[in-house]
Amino acid sequence: QAQLVESGGGLVQAGESLRLSCIVSGRTFSRYEMGWFRRPRWSEMEFVASISWSGVSQSYASSVKGRFTISRDNAKRTVYLEMNNLKPEDTGVYYCALGAEFGLASRDRKDYSDWGQGTQVTVSS
Numbered sequence: 001q002a003q004l005v006e007s008g009g010g011l012v013q014a015g016e017s018l019r020l021s022c023i024v025s026g027r028t029f030s031r032y033e034m035g036w037f038r039r040p041r042w043s044e045m046e047f048v049a050s051i052s053w054s055g056v057s058q059s060y061a062s063s064v065k066g067r068f069t070i071s072r073d074n075a076k077r078t079v080y081l082e083m084n085n086l087k088p089e090d091t092g093v094y095y096c097a098l099g100a101e102f103g104l105a106s107r108d109r110k111d112y113s114d115w116g117q118g119t120q121v122t123v124s125s
Contacts, residue, residue: 002026002098002114009094009119012086016123020081022096022116030074033103035112036081038121040092048094049081050105059105063089086123093118 008020020036035050049070050059058070069082079096097112106112 004096004098004114004116006094006096006116006119009121011122011124014087014123014125016086017082017084018086018121020083020094020096020119020121022079022081024077024079024096024098027098027114029077031101033099033105033111034070034072034079035097035099035106035109036070036079036094037097037109037112038090038092038094039118040089043092045095045109047107047109050099050107051079052105053102057105059107061107083121086121088123088125091121091123094121 003025006022033053036048037045038048039045047061051070055072067085072079095118096116098114099106099112
């Protein structure tokens, strides 16, 4: 089983930026698609962004497209989520997740088998 540890969350004002990081151990990181999901306080888990095993393909929720960027550094076994122009509706607990081997950036959380503990992002208006 893989271990995933997120970091980088915090409290920011609307319009500011944050970068989340997630370091992975226990698997050959470079072979797996990775995703970011979030759980707003009063809602269900939702897809945010994903990246294919190769890094060539990315997928974004429509609510974050153009503001968020997912990337990966295989040498550091780390996936990042750069979040710009944050809005209050981006508030929630953000989770990184490890998906399928040689996966192509799935948006379905059922395709993700291992999850981090989550990091809180709070955006004030």
